[in-house]
Amino acid sequence: MKIAAVSDIHVVPGGADEPLLMAIKDRVEDIAPDVFVIAGDLSHDLSILEEALATLAVDDAVRLFVPGNHDIWFESEKQIGSLEKYARLIGDACKNTGFHYLPDEPYIDGEGAFVGSIGWSDYSFARPELGISEEQYRRKEYRGAVWFDVFNVDWSFTDREATELFNGKLEYDLKTLPERVRWVVYVSHHLPFRELTVYKNRLPWDFFSAFMGATSTGEILRRDGRVVLSISGHSHIRNLIRIDGITAMTVPLGYGRPADGDFESLARDAVAQVEIDDGEVKVVDFVSGDICEGMPYAMARR
C-alpha cells in the first residue's frame, strides 16, 4: 500500500493559494498513492476548508482527513462552534468532497486499518525544568505570549478532558477493528509522542511545545501492538522517528510561501511518501525540518 501524506497547509484566504493546492494535487497524483492523508490545519474558515478539500480531491486514491486545531476554531459570524465543526460540519465537508472523515470511523482495507482523530494536548510535553505552572498552561499565556486556541476553541472541555475523550475513542476504534486487521496506521493532528517535538531551549517556543500533544496517546499506540505507522501534523517542524517498532512522522507544510513562486518545490517537500508491505513500513520520500524556512509568511492567521 502506497501512502501520500501532508498537513498544515494553512490555506490563505482569497484564492492566492490555488497554485499551491494545485501543485500539491499534482505531486500526489505523480505519487499515485492508494491512500492520501491530510492531517489537519487547512483553514479556520469552513468554506475555505471545503474548497481546499475539493481542490485536493485526487483521483484514484482513498482520501482520509482529520481536522487540526485551526480547523475547529469557532466562527462567530456564522455562529458555529468548535464541537459542531468537529462532530458534524467538517465530516459533512468531507462527504461533499469524497474524503473519509476518520473521526467518524476507521478506514479498513483488508488486513490494514487507519484510525484517527484530531488528538489533543494535556501538557505532558511541557518541560518541568522551566518551572511554568499548570495554571499558566491552562491559561495558555506566558509573559505575553499567547497560544491562540485559548481565544478560538469554544468547546466546554478542558485540555485534559479533550485528550481523554480522543484517547477513549482511539481505544474504542482499536478494540472494535475486525479480527483480520494485522496492521494499523494512526492519523492525528496533535502528536502522540513527545519525541516528535522539537524543543529549542528558548521561550516562548518551549512553552508552546506543551500544546503539541499527549504522551498518553502514544502509550495506547505502543500497547496495541498492531500500530506500525503514525502520521501527524501540528508541529511545523517535520520529524521522523522510530519508537517501539512504530514509524512516527509529522508532515506539515507551514505558513511560508516561496517568494519566487516555486510552488512545485514546496509541494514536493511537503508531501511525504510511505509504503506498507505486509505490515512493514518503508519511508520512500520524507523531508525533515522546517520546509518554509526563510520564506515570507502568508497571512493565514486571524
Ligand SMILES: [Fe+2]
Ligand atoms: Fe498548523
Ligand SMILES: [Fe+2]
Ligand atoms: Fe495545529
